Amino acid sequence: MTSHVDEQARQRIGLPEVLRRTWRACAIYARQCPSWFAATAVSSLFVACGPYVTIWLSARLVDELAGRRDPGRLMQWTVLTLVVSAAVSLATSAAQHWKNREGATTSWSHKRILMSKMMDMDYQDVDDQRSYDAFLNVVQNDNWAGYGIRYVGYIFDDLLTAVFRILGGIALSVSLFVADVPDGSPLDALNGPACGIVFIAVMLAIVVIASKCEDNGNRLWARHAEDARFGNRVFAAFGGYKSTWRNALDLRIYRQQEQLCSPMLRGNNTFGYHSVIGRLARGPMGAWMVAARVLTVGLTAAAYLFVCLKAWGGAFGVGAVTQYVGAVTSLFAGLSALLTQVGEMRNNAEFLGTSFAFLDIPNRMYQGSLTTEKRSDRRYEVEFRDVSFRYPGSRMWALRHVNLRFRVGGRLAVVGPNGSGKTTFIKLLCRLYDPTEGEILLNGIDIRKYRYDEYMALFSVVFQDFRLLSLPLGQNVAAGVDVDRRRAVDCLGKAGFADRLATLPKGLDTSLYRDLDKDGVEVSGGEAQKIAIARALYRDAPFVILDEPTAALDPVAEAEVYARFDELVGDRTAVYISHRLSSCRFCDRIAVFDHGAVVQSGTHDELVADEGGLYHELWHAQAQYYTTPAEA
Incomplete structure (x- = not known):
């Protein structure tokens, strides 16, 4: 549950800061969906002011019925009322249709804001749990009640409607206060300015109190954001787990739907009848909302009383009663809204602070300015010079005093136990992180001085946890919409996928998986790995890196995959990361990592011969899995 300290922090946000945050959120949101804001403004105008047109025309018609009853005049007012009302109704419907059409994209626009930030962030921040928690808080606030940047859209809509209602109400009700009761009437005291001031003061008091009651109810709802976020996390984790077909095997074998999912969902009582939020809805939160509605009824009663008294005194006819009651009621309802x-802005301001805390995570990685040399001979040389690294917030060194030089066109294998620093080494090589100490050189120049995007383009990487998308096969290979079909087919063939490609009904246009296409195909783990390798070949980068993408395969099959890939990389520099040594015997150099340091370096034969070394120990520990009986 949100603490009392959190509630006090929310109360300390002043109105200027509330307005600043709301304005900034509107500006961010408007850049994503400007058409929605335009459509909402037009729709709000017609929704708020359209009824006033009907009220004014109806008042004229009633006046004629109560007065001279001229058939010609009655016909004119009737036709005009019908035509104008129909035109306003049609325009209102068209504006709302426009708004609804544009609104269908606003949810995606909000997601695009978050995803754009995620893609623009330094990888070291994306990889930081604190950044991920900040992102989740933003998403869960939005999932719970729309709070955050998307909520300013609701505020904009209701606020603009309220402003238009106020302006329209003023235009139609101002004559109420200047229409005098005839002298000598028992009610001529209503002509004095004091009476009008008292009426306005009473109406404003009701509006302020009703708004305060509703704000108190909304604040009780908003203060339990932490409870709601946890509830949404549970629903997100377990609510859809049983409906995902990829989980079907585990669900049935281990009866997870009965033993894990259902108990978790039943045990999460965040939004249940007996939950804290449920008790609030039946108690103080509900009471505040009821009080606001009761006061709103009192607002209407006060408007009827004042207008009818002036009409009874003879200040205006019965038709004007219709106009003034509708206008005054709508005017003060607009003020209440x-x-x-404004109260909703205050409630949302804290959640905007959460959103901005994520969006304002700075990019600290230097982007560089030097252009990487475009070499047709692929002669790029990389050197790790006394490189040490520890992850942000950690006191432990992930790498320590690493010195390595890549021979151009060579084959470097990086091996070692789990947690020895192999993947961290690749992250530094690809400049996903910068070294804490030391430097990495490309052709003798610190890689931080090169343009970041150009340096990244030098690498093709197949990560251990690579991902394929539910898109056509060709787009997965090209990693883009534009596909060089001949090249994609060639790369798939080199990766060993030619036979499977020949069986696909639409060739490169066949969708992978069935998430978006009912005719999509499911590929096995081995087939997916071949597609990932084809993707790396398609990029045709000078450096090719395999970071244990075949860890799920048996050692012999993994060695076969690496041997095939070694034939394909040609004159490019290749780096192979593995904790299994059978796959790296063909490399001309092997670096052995242990506890973040390079403890051995040499060829396979040299390292196996060193009986006191870690490589010798690892090799003989694994040999039973990948040596043939003759070799054993």
Whole structure:
């Protein structure tokens, strides 16, 4: 549950800061969906002011019925009322249709804001649990009640409608206060300015109190954001787990739907009848909302009382009663809605702070300015010079005093136990992180001085946890919409996927998986790995890196995959990361990592011969899995 300290922090946000955050959120949101804001403005205008047109015309018609009853005049007012009302109704419907059409994309626009930030962030921040927690808080606030940047859209809509209602109400009700009761009437005291001031003061008091009641109810709802976020996390984790077909095997074998998912969902009582939020809804939160509605009814009663007294005194006819009651009621309802939206801005301001905390994570990695040399001979040389690294927030060194030089066109294998620093070494090589100490050189120049995007383009990487998308096969290979079909087919063939490609009904246009296409195909783990390798070949980068993408295969099959890939990389420099040594015997150099340091370096034969070394120990520990009986 959110602490009392959190509630006090929310109360300390002043109105200027509330307005600043709301304005900034509107600006961010408007850049993503400007058409929605335009459509909402037009729709709000017609929704708020359209009824006033009907009220004014109806008042004229009623006046004629109560007065001269001229058939010609009655016909004119009737036709005009019908035509104008139909035109306003049609325009209102068209504006709302436009708004709804544009609104269908707003949810995606909000996601695009977050995804754009995630893609623009330094990888070291993306990889940081604190950044991920900040991202999850933003998403869960939005999932719970729309709070955050998307909520300013609701506020904008209601606020603009309230403003238009106020302006329209003023235009139609101002004559109420200047229409005098005839002298000598028992009610001529209503002509004095004091009476009008008292009426306005009473109406404003009701509006302020009603708005305050509603704001109190909304604040009780908003203060339990932490409870709601946890509830949403549980639902997100377990609510859809049983409906995902990829989980079907584990669900049935281990009866997870009965033993894990259902108990977790039943045990999470965040939004249940007997939950804290449920008790609030039946108790103080509900009471505040009921009080606001009761006061709103009192607002209408006060408007009827004042207008009818002036009409009874003879200040105007019965038709004007219709106009003034509708206009005054709508005017003060608009004021109430305006104050309510100010309260909603205050409630949302804290959640905007959460959103901005994520969006304002700075990019600290230097982007560089030097252009990488475009060499047709692929002669790029990389050197790790006394490189040490520890992850942000950690006191332990992931790498320590690493010195390595890549021979151009060579084959470097990086091996070692789990947690020895192999993947960290690749992250530094690809400049996903910068070294904490030391430097990495490309052709003798610190890689931080090169343009970041150009340096990244030098590498093709197949990560251990690579991902393929539910898109056509060709787009997966090209990693883009534009596909060089001949080249994609060639790379798939080199990766050993030619036979499977020949069986696909649409060739390169065959969708992988069935998430988006009912005719999509499911590929096995081995087939997916071949597609990932084809993707690396398609990029045709000078450096090719395999970071244990075949860890799920048996050692002999993994060695076969690496041997095939070694034939394909040609004159490119290749780096192979593995904790299994059978796959690296063909490499001309092997670096052995242990506890973040390079403890051995040499050829396979040299390292096996060193009986006191780690490589010798690892090799003989694994030999039973990948040596033939003759070799044993």
